[in-house]
């Protein structure tokens with residue numbers, strides 16, 4: 574689960590990671606109120622969206638008076654912000670963060686994430702932080718320090734020193750930096766994060782450290798034990814069809830390309846194999862809906878409607894290996910949805926497994942026009958033919 578910068582900073586405060594004074598605003602008037610409470614200038618007005626690169630896209634502005642706060646807030650609030658990470662369609666800004674401006678001596682980079690290869694937690698840091706960190710990582714990777722932490726041992730004092738040393742910090746900043754990193758690591762493990770990133774972490778002119786940006790991603794599978802952050806979810810930032818699918822415990826993934834084939838499968842592995850087969854047959858998958866094991870006819874029907882509401886698709890492939898999810902239950906759901914929506918695009922069905930005969934009978938007797946397939950290769954060739 575992604576959360577907003579201002580929410581990430583609330584977590585930072587809880588773990589004593591220093592952040593500038595300020596708070597969120599949900600209107601231009603609120604932005605002015607927050608700026609008044611801060612009481613000094615400059616203040617920063619920042620767009621809150623689930624994407625980075627806001628600075629370069631015009632979503633982060635410094636204000637030197639209340640008038641300027643108003644001008645910037647008016648401009649940013651409600652704007653369609655286009656950044657490298659939003660894609661060309663951009664994202665509408667519905668929330669702002671107003672903060673005290675920071676006295677920047679140097680912009681550093683700091684992040685914590687799981688490293689699959691070593692099965693450890695990796696701390697990444699660079700003294701070349703700021704808005705061009707991707708370029709640093711690509712062109713001068715030696716400027717990026719990596720320290721691997723054994724999750725069972727936790728972060729060790731010598732490792733805090735290793736990162737501090739690698740960042741070339743002035744002496745007075747070393748102690749506050751080590752405290753910050755230790756606390757950030759505790760936040761990372763306490764909340765089952767998949768990423769914590771501060772870019773830039775600012776070295777101030779009086780040799781202190783402060784997080785002026787904050788990104789925290791939390792593993793959605795661990796949310797059951799972090800009830801306090803569930804309210805941080807902002808569904809306005811998510812794909813509306815993915816949100817709709819999650820209401821029925823289905824996993825819908827929009828592949829975001831130029832694909833024309835919608836897919837209903839059970840299991841992520843089967844989804845991957847199906848995507849490959851469709852590509853091999855010369856067509857392009859648009860999305861997939863993983864109905865999992867626990868679906869019933871009702872949720873299948875809802876899932877099928879979600880697939881149909883994707884405007885790019887010209888045909889649907891259903892590829893199901895019935896196990897816990899029985900083929901007859903799937904067939905009932907598909908028939909129900911197709912009848913309610915009046916299916917107008919080609920449908921290819923390949924089913925195997927539990928109650929497959931009963932499933933096939935239900936589909937056949939429904940009178941729906943569909944193309945049946947005998948195996949995955951056959952199915953992908955038939956759908957490719959149908960959408961071409």
Ligand code: GDP
Pocket residue numbers: 617624625626627628629633635673674675676677680703704772773785786787
């Ligand atoms: P991002 O572009 O989405 O990553 O947004 P950031 O929060 O990182 O802000 C982008 C840039 O704005 C930073 O790299 C800073 O250079 C600048 N910026 C942000 N906050 C302040 C501030 O308090 N004072 C000054 N002078 N610059 C800031």
Ligand code: MN
Pocket residue numbers: 625626703772773786
């Ligand atoms: Mn940033």
